[in-house]
Amino acid sequence: DADVTQTPRNRITKTGKRIMLECSQTKGHDRMYWYRQDPGLGLQLIYYSFDVKDINKGEISDGYSVSRQAQAKFSLSLESAIPNQTALYFCATSVGDNYGYTFGSGTRLTVV
């Protein structure tokens, strides 16, 4: 099994729908992150969490919300999906400062 699992892998949804992307990890890392990737724009940070009670906005949090249900689970919600939220979404984990991230396999989201 993968260390960082994202579900679903692919999702097509309609404009205005609420959708949740889920991330779970078996690495035991406290820190978890949600990024989106658009062609030519690199990875942009949406939200991050350093423990269950710590949630922080990233660069592009508008239109998104998150929930840290447990140390191992971090979910991303789009309250009312819009077409420009069509992107590849990645969850990542880290053990602490000065360490790199481990990424999940990604969720390709299409909003029509």
Added chain:
Amino acid sequence: QKEVEQNSGPLSVPEGAIASLNCTYSDRVSQSFFWYRQYSGKSPELIMSIYSNGDKEDGRFTAQLNKASQYVSLLIRDSQPSDSATYLCAVNRMDSSYKLIFGSGTRLLVRP
């Protein structure tokens, strides 16, 4: 100015050559630097980290860091077609908390 800048490429090199990938960053107090490899449609994979000025070698990969010039590079020796991917540079941002900022990536193409 972007916080982390990379030439988008593609950088095309023949098989067996040295590929040189470059990255500049804007935050002088950054302390941690990472290179990720990302195949098309896949998640980023950490291949190198570097924290001190100078070179760090790992197999065919060498990371080079020059903090005075705010410059980090990745050399790939004996390039193989399987090295064809997008290479992302990531640098930590030290504001209220530690997080990584990613460049938009350089696409490398190794010609057989």
